[in-house]
Amino acid sequence: xxxxxxxxxxLPLTNGRSGRHPHVLLLPFPAQGHVTPFMxxxxxxxxxxxxxxxxxxxxxxxxxxxxxxxxxxxxxFGHHIKLxxxxxxxxxxxxxxTWSRQLNHAIDVGLEEGALQLVRNLVSExxxxxxxxxxFFLRWTSSLAEKIGAPEWIFWPQSAGNFSIYLHTDEIICxxxxxxxxxxxxxxxxxxxxxxxxxxxxxTQPTEVVTCIPGFPMGVPxxxxxxxxxxGDASAEWVxxxxxxxxxxxxxxxxxxxxxxxxxxxxxxxxxxxRLEEQQSLAERNCRWPxxxxxxxxxxxxxxxxxxxxxxxxxxxxxxxxxxxxxECKDWLDxxxxxxxxxxxxxxxxxxxxxxxxxxxxxxxxSGQRFLMxxxxxxxxxxxxxxxxxxxxxxxxxxLPPGFxxxxxxxCKLVQWAPQTLVLAHPSVGGFFSHCGWNSTLESLCCxxxxxxxxxxxxxTSNCWMLSHVWKVGLALECNEANQTAKDKVEAGIRxxxxxxxxxxxxxxxxxxRDQAREAARMNQGLLSLAQEIHLLTGNS
Numbered sequence: 001x002x003x004x005x006x007x008x009x010x011l012p013l014t015n016g017r018s019g020r021h022p023h024v025l026l027l028p029f030p031a032q033g034h035v036t037p038f039m040x041x042x043x044x045x046x047x048x049x050x051x052x053x054x055x056x057x058x059x060x061x062x063x064x065x066x067x068x069x070x071x072x073x074x075x076x077f078g079h080h081i082k083l084x085x086x087x088x089x090x091x092x093x094x095x096x097x098t099w100s101r102q103l104n105h106a107i108d109v110g111l112e113e114g115a116l117q118l119v120r121n122l123v124s125e126x127x128x129x130x131x132x133x134x135x136f137f138l139r140w141t142s143s144l145a146e147k148i149g150a151p152e153w154i155f156w157p158q159s160a161g162n163f164s165i166y167l168h169t170d171e172i173i174c175x176x177x178x179x180x181x182x183x184x185x186x187x188x189x190x191x192x193x194x195x196x197x198x199x200x201x202x203x204t205q206p207t208e209v210v211t212c213i214p215g216f217p218m219g220v221p222x223x224x225x226x227x228x229x230x231x232g233d234a235s236a237e238w239v240x241x242x243x244x245x246x247x248x249x250x251x252x253x254x255x256x257x258x259x260x261x262x263x264x265x266x267x268x269x270x271x272x273x274x275r276l277e278e279q280q281s282l283a284e285r286n287c288r289w290p291x292x293x294x295x296x297x298x299x300x301x302x303x304x305x306x307x308x309x310x311x312x313x314x315x316x317x318x319x320x321x322x323x324x325x326x327x328e329c330k331d332w333l334d335x336x337x338x339x340x341x342x343x344x345x346x347x348x349x350x351x352x353x354x355x356x357x358x359x360x361x362x363x364x365x366x367s368g369q370r371f372l373m374x375x376x377x378x379x380x381x382x383x384x385x386x387x388x389x390x391x392x393x394x395x396x397x398x399x400l401p402p403g404f405x406x407x408x409x410x411x412c413k414l415v416q417w418a419p420q421t422l423v424l425a426h427p428s429v430g431g432f433f434s435h436c437g438w439n440s441t442l443e444s445l446c447c448x449x450x451x452x453x454x455x456x457x458x459x460x461t462s463n464c465w466m467l468s469h470v471w472k473v474g475l476a477l478e479c480n481e482a483n484q485t486a487k488d489k490v491e492a493g494i495r496x497x498x499x500x501x502x503x504x505x506x507x508x509x510x511x512x513x514r515d516q517a518r519e520a521a522r523m524n525q526g527l528l529s530l531a532q533e534i535h536l537l538t539g540n541s
Contacts, residue, residue, distance in 0.1 A: 027115065027132060030107060033438070133154075153255055168213050183229050259299045264520075352379065366490075366491040371413075430507070431449060431450055431452065453474055
């Protein structure tokens, strides 16, 4: 008997009308940048009377559970949001902290059986699933939804602009630009360095501008398309195949939901909506196109709602894989003048060589600005490496000149992990030196903090371009053709971000977008309509 027949024989179809609160199974991709917005979505749905099971790969589940149990949100949402682990089928001793083909296969294929068993368990507990909300990058969830007879919405964790770019990949290639070929080129053949939206780009190749993407009337420079990977041909081909497989299932879902808001990407969202409506009228719809695409963002942790003191809160977000140094950051920031601090953080995945860490720290210090910097444990490499190579890790102290940290201790705070929205929302923070991941980008926009971008991979590159050239709230760090920077470039970038007329312009535009983001979060018609549709699945109005 096939898996499907086993599933339907042993599982009651879970779209029944029980008259109780709807029960949604949330399935995030097992990475920090995906888990965080998923939990924010969970909290907002829970506030609308939706019961949530937040299920993640077992070793990620253990990290999230630890953070959740130490967060303020546990008392606010603990009765409505339940965390569960999913078996990945790998042996207990397997290294899940290091990327490998076996781990990738487990995420891409092996988790489905564990998720199916979880659904069986929920049914036996009297908690059948009403519907699924899954991560775009977990392609097996559509098969799971079909097996259990539950509707599915697919969550897009990036910008609407990037969705439009990926959706129109075939058109981009037909225009004469192959983004996968560009992505596979050695980094020395392309230069992504720019000064700002007001300055002149400095690049070698490619120089093409792609004009066939809806919502981008001026076009997108090919070098800034979100396909970049530092790992060569094999990685670029993996990206191609991954996008093909993931897009092939979107038309099966009820629709897609995105973590953005209309005021930020109005033209792009309007163009996408029009194209979707045109697709719906066709006799043979393109399977890459979803039935609908609505914005439910911004899904960010509201750091301004939390005050450290009185009650002890050791985790702010409730999803952090690492201990957030909440009190350490807040105590130091409270002592700094308003708008004087540069927050430096490059996300949960990026690693730097010891030489690049030195250039960054020396450059920020030379700018004369106060700064709070995140340096993750084991995130400094002795030398440059590829995805298939290993290299030794270097303690921070060994990557810097002797006595350097002591010499700048009065205006510098280093932590291993920070409560990012609390930091960005703090009055003393005036700029953000970032890798431009979408969560970091949204959080900075929601707090009205301009960005100096140093993108590394995939959508970070296009996010940086949007920040500097479209939204006019950021700058891009000047780098060489290998995307490496130097002390003087970092110093110049920080000064531009924090001093002078350009900094004032960036700050004013950032505050304007902050106000738009707060209004979008307050109204959030997309989220409310999604919650209403979920309630209707159970017969509740």
